Amino acid sequence: MARWEPNAPERLSRAALELFEERGYENTTVIDIAARAGLTKSTFFRHFQDKREVLFGGSTLAGLLADAIADAIADAPETASPLEAVACAMDAVGRAVFTAERREFSARRRAVIAAHPELREREALKGVALIEAVTGALRARGVPELSACVAAELGALAMKIGYERWIEVGGEFGGTARRTLEEVRAAVER
Incomplete structure (x- = not known):
């Protein structure tokens, strides 16, 4: 996925959910979530304060x-x-x-x-x-x-x-x- 594509928060939420299901919440990092969504860590933090918030x-x-x-x-x-x-x-x-x-x-x-x-x-x-x-x-x-x-x-x-x-x-x-x-x-x- 290209980084310029819209809906970054939704992409991050979906990526996080997939990773939490696959690896578990504790074994997933913000960097993992951003990479799965095709985004950067800084983009993640523009939308969410931590990995917990991505589901909320x-x-x-x-x-x-x-x-x-x-x-x-x-x-x-x-x-x-x-x-x-x-x-x-x-x-x-x-x-x-x-x-x-x-x-x-x-x-x-x-x-x-x-x-x-x-x-x-x-x-x-x-x-x-x-x-x-x-x-x-x-x-x-x-x-x-x-x-x-x-x-x-x-x-x-x-x-x-x-x-x-x-x-x-x-x-x-x-x-x-x-x-x-x-x-x-x-x-x-x-």
């Missing part, structure tokens, strides 16, 4: 997710409850990130993360950041603090379960996550 999309994906969540919650109908606004955010995340084209990559990524404590820790931190983004967006809508926190936590749980289901079964992420959110809501009300 770096700051670009985090920003995209946070923006999609905040915009969807802000744009939810005025009459939407906090959980309904969270469901709107799940739809937006599905359209922006969890597309049919990314499902196979997501399944492989999940397996690599599950095998490494350092990556599981990073995944958990990412989850906390998303909960904070949802809570902040709900507060900006005028939702009281406790209600915003509870809706964000329930939404995160539904999103996690919905993500697992989406990887296993396929289909549209937003619909899967919404159905899961309804199940979570029903379980809480019992």
Whole structure:
């Protein structure tokens, strides 16, 4: 692959995933990842701060997710409850990130993360950041603090379960996550 080709972050992510699967996370270096992608080490560090971040999309994906969540919650109908606004955010995340084209990559990524404590820790931190983004967006809508926190936590749980289901079964992420959110809501009300 030529170095000038577009989509360096995606190329690096795919290369890293392949190498982590082949050699293991611990036995793969940033130089290995860059070489597999046909790029340089400095290009890697322009997009990611370390090899762990390459599976989490770096700051670009985090920003995209946070923006999609905040915009969807802000744009939810005025009459939407906090959980309904969270469901709107799940739809937006599905359209922006969890597309049919990314499902196979997501399944492989999940397996690599599950095998490494350092990556599981990073995944958990990412989850906390998303909960904070949802809570902040709900507060900006005028939702009281406790209600915003509870809706964000329930939404995160539904999103996690919905993500697992989406990887296993396929289909549209937003619909899967919404159905899961309804199940979570029903379980809480019992």
